[in-house]
Amino acid sequence: MRIITSLVLFGCLAATAHGQGTKGYYRQPTIHGETIVFVAEGDLWKVSARGGVATRLTTHAGDESTPRLSPDGATIAFTAQYEGPTEVYTMPVTGGVPTRWTYDSSRVAVVGWQGHRVIASTMRYSTLPNAQLDLIDTKTGARRLVELAQAAEGVFDDEGTALYFARLAFQGSHTKRYKGGTAQQLWTLPLDAQGNASGPSTPLTQDYAGTSATPMWWKGRLYFVSDRDGTMEIWSMRPDGTGLTQHTRHEGEHELLDVRAPSLGDGRIVYQLGADLWVYDIARATQTRLEITLDSDFDQMREKWVEKPASYITAAHIAPDGSRVVLTARGQVFVAPRGQGRLVEASRRDGVRYRDARFMPDGESLLTLSDESGEVEFWTLPPNGVGTPTQLTTGADVLRWEGVPSPDGNLIAHHDKDLRLFIYDLRTREHTPIGEGVFDYPGFRDLAWSSDSRWLAYATDAANMNSIVRLYDTKDKVTTDVTTDRYVSYAPAWSADGKWLYLLSDRAISTKVASPWGAMAPEPYFDKVTRIYQIPLKTGTRSPFAPDDELQPKKDDKKKDDEKRKEPPKEAAVGAAPSTPVEPATPPAETTPVQDKPADPKAPEDKAASDKPKDDKAKGPDPVEIDLMGLSARIQEVPAGNGNYNALAATEKRLLFLSRTEGKTDLMMLEITNKEPSPKVLASEISGYELSADRKAILLRKRDAFYVIDAAASAPASLDKAQVDLSGWMFPIRPREEWRQMFVESWRLMRDYFYDKGMHGVDWPAMRERYLPLVDRVSSRAELSDLISQMVGEISALHHFVSGGDLRSGDENIRVASLGALLVKDEAAGGARVERIYANDPDEPGRASPLRKPGVDVHEGDVILEINGISPLRVADPAVLLRNQANRQVLLKVRPKGEAIEDGATRLVIVTPITSEAEGDLRYHEWQHTRRMRVEEMGQGEIGYVHLRAMGGDNFNEFARGFYPVFNRKGLIIDVRHNRGGNIDSWILSRLLRRSWFFWQGRAGQPYWNMQYAFRGHVVVLCNERTASDGEAFAEGIKRLGIGKVIGTRTWGGEIWLSSSNFLVDGGIATAAEYGVYGPEGVWLIEGHGVDPDIVVDNEPHATFKGEDTQLNAAVEYLRQRIAAEPVEVPPPPKGPDLSVPANRRK
Template identity: 35%
Template sequence: MQNLKGVASGLLLFLLTACFAYAEEGRLMRFPDIHKDEIVFVYAGDLWLVPREGGVARKLTSHPGPELFPKFSPDGNSIAFTGVYDGNPDVYVIPTEGGEPRRLTYHPGARPSSGGVEIDDWVIDWYPDGKSILFRSSRESFPTSKLFHINLEGGFPEALRLPEAGLASFSPDGKRIAYNRKSREFRTWKRYKGGRAQDIWIYDPKTDGIERITDWDGTDNFPMWSGEKIYFTSDRDHKLNIYCYDLTAKNIRKITNHQEYDVKWPSLGPDAIIYENGGYLFVLDLIGEKTKKISVEIPAERILTRPNWEKISNMITDFSLSPSAKRALFCARGEIFTVPEEKGEVRNITQTPTIREIYSAWSPDGKWIAYLSDRTGEYELYIRAQDGTGGEKRITTDGNCYRFHPVWSPDSKKLLYSDKKLRLYYVDIDEREPVLIDKAGVSEIHDYAWSSDSRWVIYSKNNPAYFASIFLYSLDQKKVNQITGDLTDDFSPVFGPEGKYLYFVSARSFYPTFSDFEHSYVYRNTRNIYLITLQADSLSPFAPESDEEEGKEEDKDKEKKGKEEDKKKKDEDEGEEKPKDIQIDLDGIDQRIVGVPINPGNYAGLTAAKDKIFYLSMPAIYEPGSDSKPQNELHMYDVKERKDETILTGINNYDISKDGDKIIYRSGNTYGIIDAKSGKNKVGDGKINTDGMEMKVDPGGEWEQMFNEAWRLERDFFYDPDMHGVDWKMMKRRYGQLLPHVAHRWDLTYLLGELIGELCCSHTYVRGGTMPKTEHVDIGLLGADLEPDRKGGFYRFKKIYKGENWKDDRRAPLTEPGVDVKEGDYLITVNGKEVTYPDNPYAFLEKTVDKQVKIKVNDKPSADGAREVTVKPARSEYMLRYLDWVETRRRMVDEGTDGRVGYIHVPNTSLFGLNEFSRSFFAQARKEGLIIDVRYNGGGMIPDMFIERLERNLMSLWAPREGQIGRTPSVALFGHMVCIINENAGSGGDALPYYFREQGLGPLIGTRTWGGLVGISRRLPLMDGGSVTCPEFAFMNLKGEWDVENHGVDPDIEVDNRPDLVIKGHDPQLEKAIEVIMKKLKEEPKKLPEKPPYPIKK
């Protein structure tokens, strides 16, 4: 027994030694806090503790969901943090010594989830007495987030009166708060100086008084109140460093001087500030104001970096069909797979988990698969055997920018491809010398195809009017010819395999659709399919037909011809006939365009097989949310029979086999192979089993690949080739050295944000990616503000929000027909469970979204006499709170102007904003004036459509015998306008007020806008399903100057919505707008003429 004890002791000593031996110095430690001699931080999504002097860290949590923003309690015994444990961020508390985290909040926030990094229930700090926790949430407020406090023991969170707040810090006595009115800590935009630039303010909760103590035009954030000093971070010297504001002397001193990386996430302890810099932790001693790097060793678990097998059929990025339709070809998560139609195994033919392959294509002879790979650090074109055997063959060696999909020539000897520099190439797979076909001058070339004899290339290219024309390239002559004109929009060209016709889509069918509300029109469904006869002596396949009697000689000729055709078909079956050289007569080719006899529509995805063409009919989508399911229809048009048939509905896209007899389709995550013929086909028929698509994922290798690809994507797509003067290669080295320390996908998201943030540009976002999976537990919401009745012991409905119950996404659970709940009523039970103060009422609403829930309510705080009603809790209250905010201001304008002036809020410049604007504009266009409110506008599209309506002028009047005088235009304001703006209006919300002023529509009132006026046209996908965005174009004014970006649009009349006034129920900006427009109506009245006497014409 003694010997066994010795062995056990030795084994324990060995294990401990091994553990410490594999500890490494930590980097990418995030969100630190300090209390006396102990530090807490986040690493790999978990909480860790380490002594103030450094050393080996101790892990405190290990949940798959990330923990964020840890804060020591004033006594150091507890740590509050935000935990994403049930798919929802909430406030938790855990003992410093370890144990089970205790949940304090149960609210999903008012905002709908966007998949970004916006965190609700964000722990800010502890109250100095240690009895409550301060956190930030959007739960009660459109359109901003507020500060809340919640008791350490849980219960009901209550809001501070501040109408908007970001980061905050209590004064030592707890009587005042230093805070940022705005929050942008997760914005990936360095050196920002737009309207949302942060300053430090002091708020007195007792008097609601505020005082601004910094006024730098860049960033001043992370206030930390220590004694008579408020420390904060600022980018006054380019990089974020710590500064100090002396409350007595009222001056500012710079404390730290980091030159390479920003000071990130500083946090105040009793006698020190801890912060991140370059992924390391630093402690700033407040007595001597000296900073010291802390060396932290983290036991090398790094569980999330371990290679693991994953099914990836839900990550397919492109697909096609093998020539014989026996297999399907997929790209997924950077690998290339072939999957059998029915029998056989799934093959991963590349097996390079740390290298990305994209845009695969199967050669027509079935032997090769072509694809792009970034094996060299740039995308190059490769081919390899279709079964994955043997090595890959590199075809190009000149990669220096992003490239697009390769297309095989029918003889399987050449490949077409295009690139981001607007070039189109072909390359012979044996010679491997790319030949430049054309370089566009307007935009990228994406439509290109081969003739059946592999001697011609057809493609479309935009002209300066963004109308595309069809171009033809001869490999023999090395010459390009434009074959359609500049006055039509022609694209998606393909050759028919017989060599007789060229097919394409063109938007040349003009049938106006008139508005239901105004004398206006748009052109929809302008596209049709056309063909060109390639030989001058060829008849149109749609030439007039005539039934004629055939004589005996004709019968013999017909019989002879039939035998010849049968022999020809037999020869084709026995051995594939070599395609004949195609003759193309260019003279008069534009006069040989013939329309395919189908109705105009919204068509795309044109392909051709023998005597048949296939295309997608895509419905126009205008209603938000209506694009959630695939709606495209796949059609087949038989050219010989002149017959159009629907093959399949409800799909995204498709591909056809070489002979045109089989089709592969995609509908969401469903893929199937079916016969190319009409019938009762439905999604799910011929379903391919993609479950076998799995790969061994190497997270660390993936993260490195994605970092490098994101760097390349910005290099290739950013609108300024000089990258705003930033040394982009140096940035790659600077942030690339942190890559070995990435231990969680959130780390990579952060690192990519830091990298692209160096461009100092708006619209640089990082989204998505493969995160550790956590179950989402939804919380139902009742569409109401609750308040505790501490004496009565229940919760009272303080405010019930009204909705538009005829629309599901705007329904208000407590105002639906038959639901008898009133403001002032008490909530007594939820599904039979009594809800009493201080229980958190939202804890009773888990898993209730859109489900029938029985609640009991009463007009007194008692179960006696309570009435039961059935409600369906909503997922989000965002829309209800938005509608209430707008209606409150509409009433203020109506009452403040005696109904003479209308009010329109424009929430964004996308579909939602366009619809809300139109609903209000059509109804109020005959007012004497309009207040256009662009505050909190989230952007979207370029807003010229809004301005076109607002700037309309009356041209004439039309007087009937009875009734109201009519107008032309029928919907146009004859009156004055003003526009309200603030720092939360951005992108399209910057452009709208800019255009408003430039067109002379009226003054701008409020505060400077966000200042983000560059454009993105696509999200650039990364290997694991995440993405980055890249500004591809930037705003210029008509003087030839860059404008608005990183500054914003200045108001003509500056009015700040001061928190102390908003707390008292004021909206100073709106009140000023009412004052200004009423003055306009008085001093510059606009009156329509009265109806004159009727003419005498006897």
């Protein structure tokens, strides 16, 4: 078919001075006749189907979305956040007050219409979280759930005899050309005259592994979008799936763009392409871009003020003398005084992000990372805000981190995302690589300079993944291991006198669990493993913690000893006694610190021998001398005990460190003395600290508040007077410049974080140039996210999520509470009938529905006549009366099931509703519990069942609750359907890999085996299209390790892991897939395809809606067959040996 592309020149100027409006960013259109309604700036707009100047229909601060025009064109159905939750509303196309139809407090979207009924997608009713289609009658308010367990989009044919639906919702990760197990596919469900299902649902587009979605019906053909040609275009087919035809093809500047959010009306399909709306005319086979402008004040683009900057702080550092604090917040730099003074805005660059600003040693400038040049480079800023930034480094090709200046201000140590450690010389402008990391996390950390700026200490990973401490000598260009790789070591800190290097190391390894005996086979657990250590830099240096002894000089004799040392050494006589041991290191007296100035590069390198003696302030710090030979062997333990320590620092007389206990973090202090040193709390419940360069002041952070205290011997009586005054701190931002910066940064961070430097073969610079011009069309933060998602999708990888940031929202946030039950208005019964109370495991009464709590005694079929004195019949939905009632007592008037209205048999009940989120958890729990009960019944007590919702730390609790009670069964089903992923697959796989290899038998009772709690039976893992990430890794591990069989359907296909650390300035994120996974055979695993089950079994959506679980049935049947074929029995103990004398006599 020949496709004709045209351009409607109606009001075609992007922006004029004559009132014709400005181009916006247009999304989610719908069409009827000559009217198009779409979303821009988070509001609904109306425009002619020929284009032109659009009219705004809504103005609420909450977002409106997914508009759909009714068949008569008079009404718009849409979703909005007017009271907080996203719900379904309608309003006249001419404008008016919206009418609310749902109180679901779950994922809901308008899909379309059938007559006067709105078709909405909701998760309100599903137990296992799935989108379902709900028909909302706009005349009566009645709701009817389509008989499908999974259906995210749908359209009816003209006669209402068939529903065509996309079975799955968008899988959440922004990727193009996706062919994993969660790819959307089109299905059909036959219907009878009453709209009930008349048979099973069947797939229509399984001929193609990619996406086929958004079904639209017109004159006997089914239109939809598909990426069969590499990008999403409009296709059609006959109702039986034959006669496939492509209708649109976008070329030139539009060739990379996907057709998105199409909607059909009167033979025309309107859709989003990039930032524009296009119309495809079916009869004429033409595709036309509409020229649309907005008459708007573009309120979200106005300069706005950040009213709570503390919530955006990403870095805080103290001045060398403790007088000021530099804060990096929302990509800008501010300097606050310790006491009274001016709060300085040090950075004044719109559209530039600054990272990790800190003072240079002279206190006269700030060192920061900035992306002003297009890459993240080191710059300096004036701390008083007067002057211009100065760029220091050039040539960055990846994200740079953590610039730490040397005390003399001449060198900057830093590392980057490609695991390279550098030293940058400000005098020569030379950038010298001095190390390469072994593993991506942490790479390098805890960079610390010696006082003479010669030595750099840092922590990095060894090949065995243990962190070690190293030293780099800037003079001799040599790297030396300070610690071995036998133990984890980190946080190096130099002593004030330059004689010691302190560090933390995890060497107090002592399990808190004594043996594997006990419930759930307790395993070794290590807590408080960290101790403080010190290393003398010169051989023979005596520890300041060493006790006094008779061989050491008395303090009164110290002066005499010093005078003697000034005399020339005398040659020892033959047979003389050994010389007196070296004097113990003594912390220098606390004096006013000297501010070191940067070295003059023009000065001679060594004038010490010829120059006249200078005073102490002029000569600078003493050289730090280190005997490198045997350095790691000289490590000594500091008498501080062991704990969960971190962040070590040293003042002249004390050690500072963080200690984590019982969920809180305290700043601890240890005196450097041999007089019974003991750690003391200097500040409690903090989130971090930093010691000033002069070692006299400490910056503390407690949540969003900062304090500067003296590095004294005891805790301050109160922190109030030490608080850095940030009251009234606000600053303006310009959204358009910030959005452009965030777009470019999301592109750059994707380049720097993505696991494949080749970017999956995509010309990544070209993608930036392709999408960057559309930033100028963006007029809201949500639109920016939409644009970023289009760009990152080009890499075709999963785990790319675009979320968060300064998304606008309304002032109200009224949540709908729940009684843990499904309530249905019943006019005949006079109230709301309790249709269903969600079940819980009786062994877990804490999970029970509010209506099943002790003393409530409400049952299915009972009628709630009043909620807090108001009849449910007086409101649109019983949930109206439960708004803002979560965790509050509510009075119910209830009539038991079967009692007639005229009998008046009612009673009053006090109940405490739960949140809608808790209700969702309860519905899910019912699904888990009923699966287990089915397995108990079908497996006749021989098969155990465990479901894992995800693979996080809390989900191991699920595994423990489910597995250990059934570890001795003959079969086991581990259900990871809908598993959301995480990182604990190895925990579970390691337990399933345990084998029984001998048995214990006492004089009475049953035998039991070693390894404890090893599962000896047959294992099946259930997976489906919603099994994701680490849930997939677990399923693949079951196959590859030979533990059992996998049954179900192909999984999501997302196996490039991520850290989710690449945040943007406003707290939003476009995550990058960072860690690819491959097998020992050298093949990338799972990504883009998913895990193929050993036995493919699908849960057909209609049968599943009716209560069947074909996959579970198949798992039970498979295990029953395996148990019969290969019985799992405990072997009987052998007969006891005869060791009597007669039995051992020679025959």
